[in-house]
Amino acid sequence: MLESIWFVIWGVAWAVYFMLDGFDLGLGTLFPFLAKDETDKRILVNAMGPFWDGNEVWLITAGGVTFAAFPRAYAIMFSGLYTPLMLLLFALILRGVAFEFRGKVDSARWRATWDACLVAGSFLPALLLGVAFANIFKGLPLDAAGLFHGNLLTLLNPYGLLGGVLFVLIFAVHGALWLTTRTEGELQARAGRMATSLWWAEAAVAVAFLALTWFSTRLWQHVLARPVLLALPLLAVAGLLLTRVFAARGAWWKAWFASSALILGAVLFGVAGLFPDLLPSSLDPAASVTAFNAASSPLTLKIMLGVVLCFLPVVIGYQLWVYLAFRDTVTAESIERGPSY
């Protein structure tokens, strides 16, 4: 029971991470396409300014939850996916400092350098996380000892790559929608147009991915075995469709929330479809790393459950407060007035 509760927490932590950091990774990816001049660029950066760091802690938390609740899964996942994780790490490092550094020296080349880090550091994590999760859905070449029999190329199979593209597109739409809620005028209109046109690509890839999931993974079979779980893929599909409906009406906040529903639904569908596996093995189902054979001791799980139940509601509370406190739109005047990046 404890293991199952922790499995849910594990899945929710990842889903919330993708929902929150998703928009700033997406906005970073679209940076060169949405920002026409230096003012636009600063508006984009400041539209993520007060939020991106707090969002990224959800990644640390998702990693921390894996380590604390399922140490064996953490060990196998992080060492097995060594090269993609190192790439992810370097991307996030360069992206993180880009926010702080880009405005510190008054030189076009300086800014261009850090902007490049911001773009690459946003695009790569989206792609890598998509590839990694698609491969986890599909199963990793793990033997009974948890040894990973493969390399980076093993992960770059069609299904994995499609997962990567899907994440990039979902985050891009999510990010463009975020910008529409934070800006006004021409930039808002441009972000809205970007979101609606990218939506078609997002929808096409999402449908292809869901279809391929039937053949490449056992997610659908698992979910169909407990039909109540069908609510999750339905939530994802509804979110996807509503994103389009609201975006067409210019109801930007609603569109962003619909996009969030898509992310939560899709990730939780994947997680629910995995249960009880954390890392299914493509070599031998018996070698799969599950919530039960990878879990920490009951004592640790209980203590950590207490910690999470005490602290996460508080975290969610103050993060919500921050989103409300900094809800004003970002404009050329507001960043001049400062403080800003």
Added chain:
Amino acid sequence: MDALTLSRLQFAVATYFHFLFVPLTLGLSMLVALMETQYVRSGDEDYKRMAKFWGKLFLINFAVGVVTGLTLEFQFGTNWSRYSAYVGDIFGSLLAIEATAAFFLESTFIAVWHFGWNKLSKKAHVTAIWLVAIASNLSAFWILVANAWMQHPTGFVLRNGRAELADFFAVITQRFAILEFIHTLGGAYLTAGFFVLGISAWHLVRKQETAFFKKSFRLAAAWTLIFALFEIAQGHMNAEILSTAQPTKLAAMEAHWETGRSVPMHLLAWPDAANERNTVQSLSVPSGLSLLATYSTGGEVKGLKDYPASERPPVLPVFLSFRAMVGLGVLFLALGLWAFLKRHQITEQQRFLRVLPWLIPLPYLANELGWTIAELGRQPWIVYGLMKTSDAASPLAASQVGTSLAAFFLVYALLGAVDFYLLFTFARKGPDAATAAAK
């Protein structure tokens, strides 16, 4: 080189580099919080400018500290998977608590503080920096509890082929953890103290913003003296606990080979590990080591020869690091005392002011030496007495780790160069640039 050695090197690079930024975060957040509190209480605009100027340097430093911290959480899994699987039940939960209870708070409110100057009330804004300061120090607590468990494992049972938690409170309240925590904080606060003293001195020599930097100097002088005194008195306890908790580390720190009673302390020595002796050994204080380690001149102190060579840490670097760290500690006390005594006539101390900026790197060095003693002195164990470092690494190819290590060198060298360049530039620009420019 094999994957194990490369992983150890990578851990060293990642940790040393991360810890170039952490101490200033811990200390300067407190100082900025104190400055802003002073502003809110007195309405004195100088203190607001101080909070903004030092706060700006704090943010530049924080940016690299936070992203390089990400590496540390990842690399237990990437490079030390067998360690993670074996002790994750305890160690992993401490890291997860750090993220949920402290790091969220720190990362969320740093942004609130940065962007909130005109949005929030004065009181709400100063609360934000206090939350950052408290959260970053709390974060250090959980990380150091985790490290202390590697130094002195407690509150666990060996079950199901791994170490499992048996007593959570024993883990988080053990004396080793508390001592390690306050010792690290002391070093961090000293780093921030010398940082503020050094930069203030640079401007005072040039007679720029004299009133502003005199105020900063006075605050930092008192702060530095307090923590220099604290660090020396408290540091003794950290060495003393080793006589029971980690005798091999203590013996390496003192280059002490033969177990015995009434063991002297050699102020001058040069260890020769190959021949299990010291080539030089003089200026000895009779029974000095026994007294410091056991509070009795006749107390027994274990020597390295009591342990097989395969269970001894590398003696020379541990020994030298300890000497250098203690020497620096004494120097910090002398400098802190002088700064404090002369704080009201500090502009008359031109020579002292000229030297101070050059001393900013010294506390950084002392911090890294401390970690060298802690981590290298623990070898060959990753968890003292429980798991050897050589049994802890991930099953990786040397080429994989070699490539990532090269990338760490490259990226970190770049980050370090840029960040120190920016710190240097903005420190020299002075408070007007920090207050005027919104960026």
